[in-house]
Amino acid sequence: DTGVSQDPRHKITKRGQNVTFRCDPISEHNRLYWYRQTLGQGPEFLTYFQNEAQLEKSRLLSDRFSAERPKGSFSTLEIQRTEQGDSAMYLCASIRGLNTEAFFGQGTRLTVV
Amino acid sequence: DQQVKQNSPSLSVQEGRISILNCDYTNSMFDYFLWYKKYPAEGPTFLISISSIKDKNEDGRFTVFLNKSAKHLSLHIVPSQPGDSAVYFCAASGTTSGTYKYIFGTGTRLKVLA
Numbered sequence: 001d002t003g004v005s006q007d008p009r010h011k012i013t014k015r016g017q018n019v020t021f022r023c024d025p026i027s028e029h030n031r032l033y034w035y036r037q038t039l040g041q042g043p044e045f046l047t048y049f050q051n052e053a054q055l056e057k058s059r060l061l062s063d064r065f066s067a068e069r070p071k072g073s074f075s076t077l078e079i080q081r082t083e084q085g086d087s088a089m090y091l092c093a094s095i096r097g098l099n100t101e102a103f104f105g106q107g108t109r110l111t112v113v
Numbered sequence: 114d115q116q117v118k119q120n121s122p123s124l125s126v127q128e129g130r131i132s133i134l135n136c137d138y139t140n141s142m143f144d145y146f147l148w149y150k151k152y153p154a155e156g157p158t159f160l161i162s163i164s165s166i167k168d169k170n171e172d173g174r175f176t177v178f179l180n181k182s183a184k185h186l187s188l189h190i191v192p193s194q195p196g197d198s199a200v201y202f203c204a205a206s207g208t209t210s211g212t213y214k215y216i217f218g219t220g221t222r223l224k225v226l227a
Contacts, residue, residue, distance in 0.1 A: 004156070031213065042117075042202050042217035043157065056214060091156055093215075098208045099145045099164060102215055104156035 002026075004105035006092050012111045013082055020078045021108045025094030032075050033102060034067055035091040036060065043091055049075060082112045116140045117205050119218035127226050132190040134221050136203035139184065143205040147215065148177060148188045151200045160201075161188070193225045 005024040013019050025032050031050050035043035046065070047057045051072035061067075064082075069075040079086055089109050093102040118137045126132045134148075144165040149157035163170040163177045163186070170177050176189045190197055200222045204215045 006156075033214065035217075040122075040219070042119075042204075042219045045214045045216065048214055050213075093156075098213075099162075099206075101147060101159040101162055103159065104149075106154075106156045109154070 004092055004094050004103050006090075006105035006108050008108055009106060010109045010111075012113060015084060015112055016081055018078065018080045019082060019110065020076055021090055021092075021110075023075045023077070023092030023094075023105060025074070025092070026096070026103055029094035029096045029103070030072070031095045032069055033093040033095070034075070034077050035093065037089045037091060037107075038087075046077075079110075082110075084112045086110060087112045115219075116143075117203060117216050117218040119203060119221050121221050122219070123222040123224070125224045125226060126193045128195055129192045132188075132193045132197065132223055132225070134188040134190075134201050134203075134223065136186045136188075136218055137184060138186075138205050140205070140207065140216075141184070142207040143216075145206050145208060146177070146179060146186050147204045148175075149202045149204060149217075150197075151202060151220070157202060190223075193223075195225045195227050198223055198225050 007022045033048040034046040037043045049069040064080045067077045089107045091107045093104045095102045147162040148160040151157045161175045179186045200220045202220045204217045206215045
């Protein structure tokens with residue numbers, strides 16, 4: 001059990017550029033979540049997958065955001081035309097089953113300049 | 114619409130004493146509750162959880178209490194240690210209603226003084 005892995009840990013990008021983050025969940029965890037956290041706030045739900053199916057998306061997830069989980073394994077979160085308001089910590093979590101804890105990765109810190 | 118609320122942004126406790134962190138929720142469909150601990154620049158780490166069929170769950174120094182009628186849960190840490198200093202988040206989900214996402218509060222920063 002190597003835990004949830006996120007890459008990169010840090011990303012600095014210029015406004016208007018596209019960025020992509022990757023999350024490798026714990027193997028055999030069928031559900032994968034993306035959250036965003038800004039200073040002084042708790043993690044805010046963005047979207048989640050059950051296997052390869054994206055089952056729910058938050059209203060926070062504008063059309064500039066897209067997430068995929070091909071083959072139900074790793075997941076990617078892409079932000080197009082980044083804005084300064086996108087600066088945040090992006091967290092990935094995976095879960096096996098129901099009514100159990102989510103395991104979080106260490107996050108990707110995005111800074112849009 | 115903040116469905117999970119932690120009204121105390123910070124708490125300071127002397128080492129060895131009890132820390133009590135509180136959390137309120139508004140959605141009566143929530144049936145599973147969790148507490149997470151977070152250090153700066155790291156992801157949240159799971160601490161303890163409780164199902165709505167229970168009113169107490171204990172794991173070592175950590176105990177979570179659930180009062181469904183008041184829609185309130187609390188985390189007790191006894192005895193508090195300096196290493197417990199971190200931000201604590203409560204979270205809730207409602208699997209029986211098909212809400213599989215975990216909704217988090219805004220966190221309480223705990224400082225344990227040596």
